[in-house]
Amino acid sequence: MHQGQKSELTKEIILNKSFKLFYENGFKTTSVDKIMEATKLTKGAFYYHYKSKKELGLAVISLKVQRRVHEGMIAPLYKSGNAVEILESTFLDRIKSFPLYDKKHGCPMNNFINEIADYEAAYQLALRKIIDEWRAGLIALIERGKAENSIKESVSSKAVAIYLISAFEGIRGIRKLYDDDIILEEYIAGLSNYIEQIKK
Amino acid sequence: MHQGQKSELTKEIILNKSFKLFYENGFKTTSVDKIMEATKLTKGAFYYHYKSKKELGLAVISLKVQRRVHEGMIAPLYKSGNAVEILESTFLDRIKSFPLYDKKHGCPMNNFINEIADYEAAYQLALRKIIDEWRAGLIALIERGKAENSIKESVSSKAVAIYLISAFEGIRGIRKLYDDDIILEEYIAGLSNYIEQIKK
DNA sequence: TTAAAAAAATACCAAGTGGTATGTTTTTAA
DNA sequence: TTAAAAACATACCACTTGGTATTTTTTTAA
Numbered sequence: 051m052h053q054g055q056k057s058e059l060t061k062e063i064i065l066n067k068s069f070k071l072f073y074e075n076g077f078k079t080t081s082v083d084k085i086m087e088a089t090k091l092t093k094g095a096f097y098y099h100y101k102s103k104k105e106l107g108l109a110v111i112s113l114k115v116q117r118r119v120h121e122g123m124i125a126p127l128y129k130s131g132n133a134v135e136i137l138e139s140t141f142l143d144r145i146k147s148f149p150l151y152d153k154k155h156g157c158p159m160n161n162f163i164n165e166i167a168d169y170e171a172a173y174q175l176a177l178r179k180i181i182d183e184w185r186a187g188l189i190a191l192i193e194r195g196k197a198e199n200s201i202k203e204s205v206s207s208k209a210v211a212i213y214l215i216s217a218f219e220g221i222r223g224i225r226k227l228y229d230d231d232i233i234l235e236e237y238i239a240g241l242s243n244y245i246e247q248i249k250k
Numbered sequence: 251m252h253q254g255q256k257s258e259l260t261k262e263i264i265l266n267k268s269f270k271l272f273y274e275n276g277f278k279t280t281s282v283d284k285i286m287e288a289t290k291l292t293k294g295a296f297y298y299h300y301k302s303k304k305e306l307g308l309a310v311i312s313l314k315v316q317r318r319v320h321e322g323m324i325a326p327l328y329k330s331g332n333a334v335e336i337l338e339s340t341f342l343d344r345i346k347s348f349p350l351y352d353k354k355h356g357c358p359m360n361n362f363i364n365e366i367a368d369y370e371a372a373y374q375l376a377l378r379k380i381i382d383e384w385r386a387g388l389i390a391l392i393e394r395g396k397a398e399n400s401i402k403e404s405v406s407s408k409a410v411a412i413y414l415i416s417a418f419e420g421i422r423g424i425r426k427l428y429d430d431d432i433i434l435e436e437y438i439a440g441l442s443n444y445i446e447q448i449k450k
Numbered sequence: 451t452t453a454a455a456a457a458a459a460t461a462c463c464a465a466g467t468g469g470t471a472t473g474t475t476t477t478t479a480a
Numbered sequence: 481t482t483a484a485a486a487a488c489a490t491a492c493c494a495c496t497t498g499g500t501a502t503t504t505t506t507t508t509a510a
Binding site: 074075076078079154155156160161163164165166167168169174177178181205206208209210211212213215216217218219220221223224226227228233236237239240241243244247 | 274275276278279354355356360361363364365366367368369374377378381405406408409410411412413415416417418419420421423424426427428433436437439440441443444447
Binding site for chain 3: 485487488492493496499503506508
């Protein structure tokens, strides 16, 4: 295998295993040893590719977590079509399609936020970028909805955007506490009513 | 000092310092050593009063976290008066009155939820009890609002209750990412509009 | 083919972890 | 006053942590 290719591949393997272990067990409690055990490589390989665990954490956030949120929650907002319908499908379809694994472990971004956002400024910044991008996408969509007459002009796009995000992230955490989907379905009902009410 | 009194006092000192350190630095990364350093006592004293760090964690959740949420968010729901006004004052007044310290470190309950809820069933249960109590209080208040004709009968109490809680917990995490209150004020606007819309 | 550079393995370190065993001091009840 | 029990201190343990120094293997370019 080519050198550059091999290097990139190894970095990606470490990145993927890290994301999985951070998601399942948290960032701080996942050691470099455990990660490298999962990759079937050794510590020497890790510190050849990453200069510290902190650098790895930042890479996981900006490359894995950001991508995941973007693909699942942000990119769909820019599709063509009725704004309200896009809002509904993005939020409702996604939350309904989560496998048990994702329900159990919550939102990777939210886990990071609540575990290490107040811990170091670098993590704070990397996570903030994701929220800012999401927020911007939602505001743009709501504005679009107003322009195309599917959303009330009286609503504040900024307020709705952050209220949608907050509730979504909140429920991803709360769902962890339960062994069934009852609480999730109540949230879905709440979300449906909320979207319904901003319609024109 | 009396024996029983002294014992209880020591347990409480450990409990208070633990809560503070868990809140500021997380549960897993706060060691028993650090806690006892803060209390000016030693490890021997800790393991005389608590059989493990896990037992301490559960005590902090049920005695400190639960009490805090109860006093700040649940007890006010049962006061007499207009249901909508109580909803507004409870949520809005509380979030507006948070000191910087609380904004920086988020919600103690939410931190616990996202750090260790999927880690052990005992923690999950202890935290679930808090959410269940909060949820029940909100549902009762909303039902009361319907009865006294201040809240629309068409809204689902369960759905509104969990949507309010989710958004509140969500924003407590997200606020950690920012150095100012802009995002918080947008949330407040969103919350105000949300409450406005369930009024009769 | 070969020397250099890249990639990965091995061995190690000081500091920190939850927890235990045992000792010392303080309080209690007689 | 005294012996026992409660409260706390001290010293230690095996294990894990992030990180480094050094060696071995693999790939590259000449």
